[in-house]
Amino acid sequence: MKELHSFGWYAARIAPLMPKKAFKPVPSRLWGGLAYLLIVIGGFLAISLFELHPLLSFLIAIVLGSSFAAMGFLGHEILHGTVVRKAWLRDLLGAIAFWPLSTGPALWRKWHNLTHHVHTQDEEKDPDAWPTFEKIAQKPFLKWVYKLPFSFRASIGFLSLAFQFTMHGLKMFRLYIKEFKPAKRPAVWTQLILPWATWIMLLFIIGPVKWFFAFLLPLLIANFIVMSYIATNHRLNPLTPVNDPLVNSLTVTVPKWVDVLHFNFSYHTEHHLFPGMSPKYYPLVKKHIKSMWPERYHEMPLTRALAALWKTPRVYFKQSDLVDPYAGKAFGSLGNGLDAANIKPRKINMENKH
Structure with missing residues (x-):
C-alpha cells in the first residue's frame, strides 16, 4: 500500500489554492430543496x-x-x-430534507459526520465499513451466508440496495442511541418517530394502494439511488489504518445534468477532503487533486463502479484484498491491483486463516 496521509494533510495543500468564498455557506442551495419539496407535495396530492x-x-x-x-x-x-x-436552522432544514428517508439530524451527525468521516475505512471504528474475513469467521450465520454461491449473493446484494439505507439507518440508531447524553435522547427518539408516524398516518388517510405509490415505492427507489452512490464511495477501496481519502474513497462520474439534480454528490473523495465545503466547489477541488496527485486519485463512471461491485465480494482480507473466502478467490482493491474494466480473480488458500 502507498504511503498514507490524513485528509488534513491533503486539505492543507489545496486550501490555499481555493477562493475564500469556497469556505463560506451557500444558502442558495436551498432553492433546489424547495423545488424538490414542492414536487413531493404535488406528487402526494x-x-x-x-x-x-x-x-x-x-x-x-x-x-x-x-x-x-x-x-x-x-x-x-x-x-x-x-x-x-446556525445550528437550530441547520438541524431544522436537515430534518425536513431527510424526512422522506426518516433519518434524524442528531443521529446523522453522530453516525456520519463524527464517526464515518473521522474513521473512514477503519475496520473497527467506521460503522459503514464492510467486514473482514476474521470477523465473519467468528459468526456462524455470516459463515453460512458467505458459503452461498457468489452469483446469488451478488444478486441479493443489489436487490438489497432498495432498502439498505433505511435498514442501516435503523441499525445505526440502535448502535448510537445509548451514546447520547440522557437529556438528549428524547429528542433523538422524536427525530426517529415523527417521520415514521407521518408515513403511517398517511397510510391510514389514503389507503394501502395509494400509499404504495405515494411512499413505499418511492422510498425503495430513493434507497436504490442513494445506495448506488454510497455503495461505490468506499466498497471497492481498501481498509486503511490512516484516514487517507485518496486511498480509501472513490469519486464516480455521472452526466452533468445528474450532478445538477444530485447536488454534486458524486464528488466523494473531494467531500472527504473538505466535508465543510459546499459541493458547488468540488469540481475545482478535483482539478487540484488531479494536478497534484494524479496517480493516487480514483474515479470512474458510476455504471462501471456498480458493475465492479457486482463482480467482487464484500469481505476484506489483509485490508487490501476483497475475497470470496470459501471459494478461495481474491480480488485486489482500488490501488491494489483491481482493474474495474477487467476484473479477474486470483486463487488463494484461505485454509487455516480463521
Whole structure:
C-alpha cells in the first residue's frame, strides 16, 4: 500500500489554492430543496386526491423517489454546515430534507459526520465499513451466508440496495442511541418517530394502494439511488489504518445534468477532503487533486463502479484484498491491483486463516 496521509494533510495543500468564498455557506442551495419539496407535495396530492391510472401513479412514484433521494443529498450537505451555519436552522432544514428517508439530524451527525468521516475505512471504528474475513469467521450465520454461491449473493446484494439505507439507518440508531447524553435522547427518539408516524398516518388517510405509490415505492427507489452512490464511495477501496481519502474513497462520474439534480454528490473523495465545503466547489477541488496527485486519485463512471461491485465480494482480507473466502478467490482493491474494466480473480488458500 502507498504511503498514507490524513485528509488534513491533503486539505492543507489545496486550501490555499481555493477562493475564500469556497469556505463560506451557500444558502442558495436551498432553492433546489424547495423545488424538490414542492414536487413531493404535488406528487402526494395527485396520488391522494385523484383516481389515477396505475401507470401514471407509477411514473409519479419514480419522480417522488428521485426527489426523496435528492432531498437526502441536500440534507447531507445541510447537516455538514455548508448551506447555513446556525445550528437550530441547520438541524431544522436537515430534518425536513431527510424526512422522506426518516433519518434524524442528531443521529446523522453522530453516525456520519463524527464517526464515518473521522474513521473512514477503519475496520473497527467506521460503522459503514464492510467486514473482514476474521470477523465473519467468528459468526456462524455470516459463515453460512458467505458459503452461498457468489452469483446469488451478488444478486441479493443489489436487490438489497432498495432498502439498505433505511435498514442501516435503523441499525445505526440502535448502535448510537445509548451514546447520547440522557437529556438528549428524547429528542433523538422524536427525530426517529415523527417521520415514521407521518408515513403511517398517511397510510391510514389514503389507503394501502395509494400509499404504495405515494411512499413505499418511492422510498425503495430513493434507497436504490442513494445506495448506488454510497455503495461505490468506499466498497471497492481498501481498509486503511490512516484516514487517507485518496486511498480509501472513490469519486464516480455521472452526466452533468445528474450532478445538477444530485447536488454534486458524486464528488466523494473531494467531500472527504473538505466535508465543510459546499459541493458547488468540488469540481475545482478535483482539478487540484488531479494536478497534484494524479496517480493516487480514483474515479470512474458510476455504471462501471456498480458493475465492479457486482463482480467482487464484500469481505476484506489483509485490508487490501476483497475475497470470496470459501471459494478461495481474491480480488485486489482500488490501488491494489483491481482493474474495474477487467476484473479477474486470483486463487488463494484461505485454509487455516480463521
